[in-house]
Amino acid sequence: MAEIRLPLAGGGSETWRTGEPLRFDPPSRPFTRVAYAAAHVVADPLAEVDPWLEPAIDWERTLAYREHLWSLGLGVAEAMDTAQRGMGLDWAKSLELIRRAVAASGGRPGRLIACGAGTDHLAPDPGLSVEQVIAAYEEQCAAVEAAGGRIILMASRALAACARSPDDYGRVYDRILGQVREPVIIHWLGGMFDPALEGYWGRGDHGEAMEVCLDILARNAAKVDGIKVSLLDKRHEIAMRSRLPESVRMYTGDDFDYPELILGDGEHHSDALLGIFDAIAPAASAALAALAADEHERYREILAPTVPLSRHVFRAPTRFYKTGVVLMAWLNGHQDHFTMVGGQQSARSLLHLAELFRLADRAGLLQDPELATARMRSLLAVHGLEG
Template sequence: MTTLALPRPDGTLEPYRMGPPADLPTRAAPARARRAYAAAHVVADPLADNAPGAPARLDWDATLAFRHRLWSLGLGVADAMDTAQRGTGLDWPATRELVRRTGAEAAACGGALLCGVGTDQLDGPPTHLDQVTRAFEEQLAVVEEAGARAVVMCSRQLAAVARGPEDYQRVYGRLLDQVRQPVVLHWLGEVFDPALRGYWGSTDLDSATRTVLSVIHEHPARVEGVKLSLLDAEREVALRRALPEGVRLLTGDDFHYPELIRGDQLGHSDALLGVFDPLAAVASAALTALDEGDPERFDALLTPTVPLARHLFTAPTPHYKTGVVFLAWLAGHQSHFTMVGGAQSGRSLPHLVRLFTLADRTGLLPDPELAAGRMGRLLALAGVGR
């Protein structure tokens, strides 16, 4: 077994023996019992000037190869969203190119694809709602022209200029009136982005929920589903039960996803999860178990991943993307640990060490020797053992 010395919280070193990778079946067909999308990260060009505030430069071959991996496991891809560093390094020109390239790849292989529509191309804070609406419309056109289905993401710019629920209803109403096909609405909580505090016109979540439901009830044929990312399982279940018939709840709860996807006698959530990026193989196997009528195996596969997910998304939660890319590097899905915007510095070494051990114990590292070698190089760079 592969062994390496890892630092403990007190700064001393102790030997750590890695376990075997999980032996998981692979699948090519999408799940039948649930719709499931992995929100995918992007792979930066390690030789480009991906410094904070600089234009994002991507390794397109590696970025698209990772999306093909997700499709090969039967998962859909949710692209150009929070996990892809929207608002934290991935600017609009790079996002637009990402949508176009991923759209072409999805069309070629028949992969399911959702893409985020936002307003982050605006320079500076808007002064009126029409600016926000036009920004949404511009991005919607790009996504629809790429052949993808749209996820209407929460907008920092709308949160800054809206004065109450009526402004949200006005902007979303105008957008939904013109979509070519039904969209997914995204409610991202302030734990993921503090700039979204009071989204939907109120800091009271009951009031905000009423506004969301009002928008959906006014346009039920134009809303495919709602992705909820509040990390509040009870609130998600309540919203799920209040949705009009035919409108899906896609869980974005990276803490409670096993129970929400499994569901109960009154229904279940589908999935659109950032944590499914590193958990893709396990998620695929768990969804296969549900297709085969084996919820106990679903639980046995997915529930042990929750400690890793909770560590990955620990506060400050917006930095979870650093852990996602770190795990992709350890697993051999990319050749380096570099991110756009210099975001690889978003987590501490102790955090990453803990993430390494949790990934190993969950069987997520397909090549333990490769993972150990890369972890060892990161530790050496930090001066550990010298």
């Protein structure tokens, strides 16, 4: 047990004594759910770059973290928004990340990987044409396939900026899905994660947008492995998954209600592609192993204390959740610093980070409380506080 003084909202501080960390065994059987962790990147704090303008990545630590996720039976969703795609990580560095991670996976069983392909090298502009968006998607999809990766078709800021109607979305997705080699995962990312994607599918109402998306999925089902829905509203996901083509999976992207959605209702369930699985990987792995053994109470017992942590990490403005994910990696010794691509370590307040520390401890997810406390104390000191 370790002790630290943590700041309180409104002023003052409290003495926090850490509890005992939970210990989880590595999975001994295959999961009954497909489970991807959207993985973060480890910045290189010693690179001679302007961090707001040029991403610098510590490749050794970044790939080591993917090895950690694979060792727990989790797949890696590569170069997604958790890796700061579009918030510090550009397409050039994303492609290098994809190439390195796919090579590290080696195509071996148990090293599942899928990679984000989008249009982020094309600046969003209402004056763009649909053909330009299609060409941008084609370029990135071809690059991911050439690297040997499976595609996650990311939502496009450029398409959201220039589309005039739902028909424009259908035209783009029909064209791209008609060309891919293997079935892809489509990613519907809500405006709470990226304000530039508000009104995606050409409709401001999520229910109406779902109808557009379902139509596209129905006519392209053979080229779609699944759809990841990140709307932070379980009602939309539950309604949508019951209407998917039989061969199309629902991958939950709901970092608020993932335990319920993955478990399912007895008729339908969601697989997982979650940013929070990066931060709670040992617990996620153990819970999925319990689910595979039909130990539903154990599954709930493991994941229940992670939900308050996840809801805090993903609280509004949700797009800054990556800061909490990286803080967890630093506290647990997976990297030696709390520095992020684009300087995003400053995107959350010290009070937010202190509360994250408390919630992680309550969930038993600080693997070495002495190390975590020492690192949190150093963060407090940078802000002029004694821990």
